[in-house]
Amino acid sequence: MKTFLSLLSFTALLSWTAPALSAVNVFACEPEWGALASEIGGDRVSIYTATTALQDHHKVQARPSLIAHARVADLVVCSGAELEVGWMPVVIGQSGNNKINVGKPGNLEAANYVPLQEVPTLLDRSLGDVHPRGNPHIQWGPQNIQLVADELAKRLTYIDPPGKAYYESRLASFTQRWAAATKRWEQEAASLKGVAVIEHHKELTYLFDWLGMPVVGALEPKPGVEPTSSHLSALVEQQKSNPAKLIVITTQKNPEAAQWLSGQIKVPEIALPATVGGTPGAKDLFSMYDDAINRLLAAEKPKS
Amino acid sequence: MFKPNMMVCVIALALLPAAARAQQTNQQLEEIRKQIQEMKDSYDTRIQALEKQLKEAEEAAAKAQTAATQAQSAAGQAKQSAESATQATGLRPPASPSAFNPGLSLILMGGYYNSDQDPRTRTVTGFLGSDEYGLPDRGFDLGETELQISANVDHLFYGQATFAIEDGAISAEEAFFQTTAIGYGLTVKGGRFFSSIGYFNSVHNHAWDFQDPALVQKAFLGDNFGLDGVQVSWIAPLSAVYIEVGGEGGKPVEFPFPDSFNNKNGFQVGTLFAHLGGDIGASSSYRFGVWGMTAENGLTNIDQPIPALDFTNTTNTLTGGSDNLWGLDFVYKWAPNGDPSYQNFKFVAEWMHRSLNGTLTSGANTGPFIASQSGWYVQGVYQFHPYWRVGLRYDQMNEGSYDLGTGLGGAPGLTPPDFTPRRWSAMVDWSPSEFSRFRLQFQQDKSQQGLTDNQVFLQYIFSLGTHGAHKF
Numbered sequence: 001m002k003t004f005l006s007l008l009s010f011t012a013l014l015s016w017t018a019p020a021l022s023a024v025n026v027f028a029c030e031p032e033w034g035a036l037a038s039e040i041g042g043d044r045v046s047i048y049t050a051t052t053a054l055q056d057h058h059k060v061q062a063r064p065s066l067i068a069h070a071r072v073a074d075l076v077v078c079s080g081a082e083l084e085v086g087w088m089p090v091v092i093g094q095s096g097n098n099k100i101n102v103g104k105p106g107n108l109e110a111a112n113y114v115p116l117q118e119v120p121t122l123l124d125r126s127l128g129d130v131h132p133r134g135n136p137h138i139q140w141g142p143q144n145i146q147l148v149a150d151e152l153a154k155r156l157t158y159i160d161p162p163g164k165a166y167y168e169s170r171l172a173s174f175t176q177r178w179a180a181a182t183k184r185w186e187q188e189a190a191s192l193k194g195v196a197v198i199e200h201h202k203e204l205t206y207l208f209d210w211l212g213m214p215v216v217g218a219l220e221p222k223p224g225v226e227p228t229s230s231h232l233s234a235l236v237e238q239q240k241s242n243p244a245k246l247i248v249i250t251t252q253k254n255p256e257a258a259q260w261l262s263g264q265i266k267v268p269e270i271a272l273p274a275t276v277g278g279t280p281g282a283k284d285l286f287s288m289y290d291d292a293i294n295r296l297l298a299a300e301k302p303k304s
Numbered sequence: 305m306f307k308p309n310m311m312v313c314v315i316a317l318a319l320l321p322a323a324a325r326a327q328q329t330n331q332q333l334e335e336i337r338k339q340i341q342e343m344k345d346s347y348d349t350r351i352q353a354l355e356k357q358l359k360e361a362e363e364a365a366a367k368a369q370t371a372a373t374q375a376q377s378a379a380g381q382a383k384q385s386a387e388s389a390t391q392a393t394g395l396r397p398p399a400s401p402s403a404f405n406p407g408l409s410l411i412l413m414g415g416y417y418n419s420d421q422d423p424r425t426r427t428v429t430g431f432l433g434s435d436e437y438g439l440p441d442r443g444f445d446l447g448e449t450e451l452q453i454s455a456n457v458d459h460l461f462y463g464q465a466t467f468a469i470e471d472g473a474i475s476a477e478e479a480f481f482q483t484t485a486i487g488y489g490l491t492v493k494g495g496r497f498f499s500s501i502g503y504f505n506s507v508h509n510h511a512w513d514f515q516d517p518a519l520v521q522k523a524f525l526g527d528n529f530g531l532d533g534v535q536v537s538w539i540a541p542l543s544a545v546y547i548e549v550g551g552e553g554g555k556p557v558e559f560p561f562p563d564s565f566n567n568k569n570g571f572q573v574g575t576l577f578a579h580l581g582g583d584i585g586a587s588s589s590y591r592f593g594v595w596g597m598t599a600e601n602g603l604t605n606i607d608q609p610i611p612a613l614d615f616t617n618t619t620n621t622l623t624g625g626s627d628n629l630w631g632l633d634f635v636y637k638w639a640p641n642g643d644p645s646y647q648n649f650k651f652v653a654e655w656m657h658r659s660l661n662g663t664l665t666s667g668a669n670t671g672p673f674i675a676s677q678s679g680w681y682v683q684g685v686y687q688f689h690p691y692w693r694v695g696l697r698y699d700q701m702n703e704g705s706y707d708l709g710t711g712l713g714g715a716p717g718l719t720p721p722d723f724t725p726r727r728w729s730a731m732v733d734w735s736p737s738e739f740s741r742f743r744l745q746f747q748q749d750k751s752q753q754g755l756t757d758n759q760v761f762l763q764y765i766f767s768l769g770t771h772g773a774h775k776f
């Protein structure tokens with residue numbers, strides 16, 4: 001018991017001092033926002049990323065560790081648009097941290113600052129797990145990332161005013177590099193334009209929209225509903241009239257359905273990172289886009 | 305005279321700085337061009353974004369207009385499209401005319417119950433009050449319909465109410481306000497709420513892993529122990545480990561016995577609880593809890609006896625005194641890489657101890673009485689496939705000891721029964737979405753001396769409305 005207590009007080013001491021070294025404690029709901037906070041916040045922020053690329057971000061549990069990290073957060077950065085509706089309200093509510101309540105400067109919902117796609121005109125649960133405000137998987141639109149970066153710099157400046165110049169210069173640098181990279185990706189991916197795909201879940205919508213890749217089907221019969229054999233058979237039928245050239249899923253998903261369909265319709269299936277950390281190559285926002293585009297290009301090229 | 309070569313050299317030397325300067329200027333120009341290009345690129349990106357927003361706004365607005373011209377039934381849809389038009393313009397906080405309405409969620413629950421023994425006469429032998437927390441009626445039964453309403457009240461408070469609707473009665477299971485703005489990890493709750501003691505106590509029945517609560521929960525605390533009062537809780541400012549401590553005080557609701565009522569001022573129940581939790585690697589997490597509570601038995605002030613205790617066919621009546629409990633709870637969850645979508649496992653164990661004291665009247669004898677009893681359960685629930693879970697639970701109660709004071713020593717039938725109540729439960733459930741669940745549960749209940757009660761539950765749970773967020 002004594003050793004346990006001393007261990008406890010030791011960890012307590014550690015965690016009490018650790019956040020104090022940085023000006024701003026950032027709680028990132030998803031890895032892409034952790035990566036973006038690192039781009040803009042640099043050494044002035046200490047980042048805790050609540051989830052990984054291998055988790056379904058709709059279905060995260062409000063674990064004690066998340067509440068503990070939310071307790072000490074100065075800024076929470078989430079995708080928003082109800083992506084985290086099943087867990088963040090509990091995490092914020094139980095943390096007793098008034099800085100991160102919805103509507104406070106310490107609560108940044110990225111989806112509030114970008115134009116959302118697929119805003120449903122009909123809200124009915126028979127249509128699956130639809131998000132009333134639109135598709136929340138915004139990390140695959142380069143413009144979205146830029147828009148969120150702009151807002152993130154504002155929030156960091158608000159929370160940590162002495163860092164104003166630092167955040168501004170890092171934002172300027174990021175903006176420059178991001179614009180150049182976006183242009184490069186668009187050139188590299190030019191051959192992907194018009195390549196029809198079948199997706200798993202609507203989590204790469206912004207990527208396909210940006211690269212001009214038409215989505216002709218989804219493995220999920222309804223958003224949030226796992227593939228069924230009858231639905232997969234329908235996709236095989238559909239291939240005759242409305243063929244796809246690629247089946248694209250993310251590494252978070254079980255590949256069985258995609259592999260089965262790939263075997264049936266003789267079209268390659270590939271897995272992209274769902275976000276930063278989804279593949280060994282996707283180490284930050286830049287390499288995540290690089291990795292995805294390289295994987296798409298490699299799969300799309302006919303094997304010689 | 306200079307040699308021509310020399311001359312060239314000199315001229316070259318003289319010109320060199322100028323050339324270098326020219327090159328420098330060129331470099332600067334190049335730099336500036338590059339910067340302009342980059343700025344242009346950056347602005348292009350933003351202009352594209354704005355153009356896209358504009359286009360989407362126009363499209364959505366057009367959609368709204370089309371919808372508006374449609375029949376009356378389309379009016380709702382038009383409103384939504386108009387909202388999405390507003391939405392598509394981006395760079396604004398989320399807004400909708402109905403956003404100020406509270407979140408509404410309706411739980412539909414019911415099913416079928418089959419048992420060997422009459423549920424209306426079942427008790428847990430040796431445990432006072434256990435006869436009052438009954439099993440469902442046999443055959444088809446609607447059970448409880450639950451309506452939950454919640455919203456932020458203002459910038460300082462959050463409010464939530466859960467009403468249980470059963471035949472002929474609507475009861476407020478919970479109706480409380482909670483602070484949102486104190487900070488420092490402090491939260492204050494007031495009104496009627498389920499106590500934060502234990503693990504399953506604060507969990508509403510639609511979120512249980514089995515159809516019914518554990519035996520010890522049922523015998524000592526009822527389905528959920530709630531109180532009308534105040535709760536204060538505090539989360540330690542540690543990111544490395546989750547530590548919560550808190551306490552509650554007020555008047556217990558239906559406790560220790562369903563018809564308990566205490567006609568007096570002040571606090572009639574107090575609790576203290578502490579939780580410690582965290583992650584073990586990427587795939588596992590846990591929470592450990594310890595709690596204690598003390599409650600007055602009540603009823604004395606209105607001269608009403610506390611319900612009967614039936615040890616061995618002798619009717620006894622308890623008056624006054626208090627009910628003191630403490631317990632330990634542990635929950636462990638596992639999911640590969642922290643992703644519960646395909647597979648996950650949940651383990652829960654709780655142990656509780658109750659010391660019940662008062663004045664016991666047994667036949668012609670009356671005297672002070674203390675019963676020290678305990679119970680525990682362990683359960684595991686495994687999701688082996690998306691939508692499918694199986695679970696196993698084992699319950700056991702310990703009759704403990706009775707401390708009989710003078711006056712009761714010779715009372716007949718007061719010897720604790722030589723019996724250990726036990727129960728095994730197994731369940732399988734299917735949840736095609738987060739909003740629906742069907743459950744089949746088999747139970748062999750040997751909690752009443754001399755009886756084996758084989759029970760079968762078939763249950764449905766549907767959730768309509770607001771997408772709820774569940775606690776760990």
